[in-house]
Amino acid sequence: MNGEPLPHRVRVRISPRPARSYDVAIGVGGPASVAEWLYNNYDGWRLAIVAEDRTSEIASLILGSAKERGLAGAVFRFGGGEERKTRTQKKEIENEMLASGYGRDTVVIAAGGGVTCDLAGFLAATYYRGVPWVAYPTTLLAMVDAAIGGKVAVNTPHGKNLIGAYHHPEWVRCDPSHLSTLPEREIRSGLAEVAKAALLESEVRVARLRELAPSILSGERAALEEIIEAAIRTKVEVVTQDDREEDYRQVLNLGHTIGHAIESASGFELRHGEAMSIGIALETRLAVAAGFAPTALIRQVEALLEDLGVPISLPEGLDPQSVHKRLQHDKKVREGRVRFSLLESPGKPHLGPEGWAVPVEDSLVRGVLGLNRQPVE
Numbered sequence: 001m002n003g004e005p006l007p008h009r010v011r012v013r014i015s016p017r018p019a020r021s022y023d024v025a026i027g028v029g030g031p032a033s034v035a036e037w038l039y040n041n042y043d044g045w046r047l048a049i050v051a052e053d054r055t056s057e058i059a060s061l062i063l064g065s066a067k068e069r070g071l072a073g074a075v076f077r078f079g080g081g082e083e084r085k086t087r088t089q090k091k092e093i094e095n096e097m098l099a100s101g102y103g104r105d106t107v108v109i110a111a112g113g114g115v116t117c118d119l120a121g122f123l124a125a126t127y128y129r130g131v132p133w134v135a136y137p138t139t140l141l142a143m144v145d146a147a148i149g150g151k152v153a154v155n156t157p158h159g160k161n162l163i164g165a166y167h168h169p170e171w172v173r174c175d176p177s178h179l180s181t182l183p184e185r186e187i188r189s190g191l192a193e194v195a196k197a198a199l200l201e202s203e204v205r206v207a208r209l210r211e212l213a214p215s216i217l218s219g220e221r222a223a224l225e226e227i228i229e230a231a232i233r234t235k236v237e238v239v240t241q242d243d244r245e246e247d248y249r250q251v252l253n254l255g256h257t258i259g260h261a262i263e264s265a266s267g268f269e270l271r272h273g274e275a276m277s278i279g280i281a282l283e284t285r286l287a288v289a290a291g292f293a294p295t296a297l298i299r300q301v302e303a304l305l306e307d308l309g310v311p312i313s314l315p316e317g318l319d320p321q322s323v324h325k326r327l328q329h330d331k332k333v334r335e336g337r338v339r340f341s342l343l344e345s346p347g348k349p350h351l352g353p354e355g356w357a358v359p360v361e362d363s364l365v366r367g368v369l370g371l372n373r374q375p376v377e
C-alpha cells in the first residue's frame with residue numbers, strides 16, 4: 001500500500017467459540033484495505049455501508065474501492081448524533097435495505113463514530129436474524145471503545161443503550177488518519193477512555209501515555225496509533241476474559257458509575273469522555289476514602305488526566321446533588337449502597353468479597369461530591 005507500514009493487528013479471541021475470533025487492524029490505508037478484506041472474505045455478498053452525514057465520504061471511498069474489485073453494494077446514510085441512535089432510525093435503514101432487496105447475503109459495514117457502530121452493529125444483529133458486520137470506527141472513542149467488545153445497542157426514551165444485543169463484528173479496521181478531521185473536543189472525549197485503559201493496564205502504560213501526551217494533542221499519527229493499539233489491547237484482554245458483563249468486565253466501568261450520573265445530570269451537554277474523566281478522578285478519591293488505594297493515587301491519576309487535557313472536576317453550574325440523585329438510580333445499587341469498580345493502583349483494580357464492583361457507603365460518595373458540608377438553611 002504505497003510503501004505505508006502494514007497495519008498492526010490485535011486478535012480478539014472469543015473463548016467459547018474460537019471460530020468466531022477476529023482481528024482489529026490499526027493503521028492507515030483503511031478504505032482500500034476494507035474493500036480488499038471484503039473481497040477476500042465476502043466476494044459475491046452485498047455490502048450495506050451504514051454511515052452518517054459526516055462520514056458518508058469515507059463510506060463512498062470504501063464503496064468505490066469495493067466496486068473496483070467487483071463487489072456490489074450501497075451506502076445507507078442517516079443524520080447521525082446520539083438522538084438518532086434509535087429503534088426508529090434502525091427501522092428506517094432496515095426498510096430501505098429490504099426495499100432494495102438486501103437479503104441474508106448482506107454484510108453490514110459501520111463507517112462512523114460510536115453512534116454509527118452501535119446502530120449498524122445492532123441492525124446487523126437482527127437483520128435476517130443476524131448478518132455479519134465490519135466495524136470501521138472514525139472517532140477515537142469508537143476506535144478504542146465502542147467498536148470493541150461486541151456490545152451493540154440503541155437508545156430509548158427510558159435510557160441509553162437499553163435495547164441491543166451482543167454481536168461481534170467479523171473485523172474491525174481503525175485508520176487514525178480519519179482523526180485529523182475530528183473536532184478537538186471529540187479527541188479529548190476519546191482520550192478519557194484511553195486514560196482509563198492505561199490505568200487498568202499498568203504504571204508503565206500510564207507513564208508512556210503521559211510522555212506521549214504532547215504528541216497526541218498535536219495529532220501526531222505515530223503517537224495516536226500507539227495509544228489506540230494499547231487501549232484496544234487492554235479492552236480486548238478484559239472482554240475476552242469473559243464475554244458477558246457479569247464479572248471481570250466490570251473493571252471497564254472504572255470512572256463510569258459517577259461518570260454516567262454526571263453525563264446524565266449535565267443533560268448530555270458534556271461529551272461522554274468528559275463526564276468519564278471527571279468520573280475517573282472522583283472515583284479515585286472514593287477509592288482512597290474507602291481505604292482501597294493510597295492517597296498518592298489521586299495525584300497520579302489527576303496528573304495523567306491533566307496532561308491529556310481532560311477535566312477532573314465538576315463544571316460550575318452542575319449541581320452535585322443532582323449527580324448524587326442519579327447515582328441512587330444506578331443499576332448497580334444494592335441495599336442503598338452504590339457499587340463501584342475502583343482502582344488500588346495502576347494495573348490493579350480492586351477485587352472485593354462481592355466481586356469487581358464493590359459497594360461503598362453513601363457518606364463517602366457524598367464526601368467526594370462535596371455534599372457533606374452542613375446545608376445552609
Ligand SMILES: NC(=O)c1ccc[n+]([C@@H]2O[C@H](COP(=O)([O-])OP(=O)(O)OC[C@H]3O[C@@H](n4cnc5c(N)ncnc54)[C@H](O)[C@@H]3O)[C@@H](O)[C@H]2O)c1
Nearest residue numbers: 054080113114115116138139141142145146151178181182
Ligand atoms: N458498544 C459499546 O461498547 C460502546 C462503548 C462506548 C461508547 N459507545 C457508544 O458510542 C457513542 C459515542 O461515540 P462517539 O463519541 O464516537 O459519538 P458519535 O458517533 O456521535 O461521533 C462523535 C461526533 O464526531 C463526528 N464524527 C465522526 N467521525 C468523524 C470524523 N472522522 N471526522 C469528523 N467528525 C466525525 C460525528 O458526526 C459526531 O458529531 C455513544 O452512543 C455510546 O453509547 C458504545
Ligand SMILES: [Zn+2]
Nearest residue numbers: 145193272276
Ligand atoms: Zn465509556
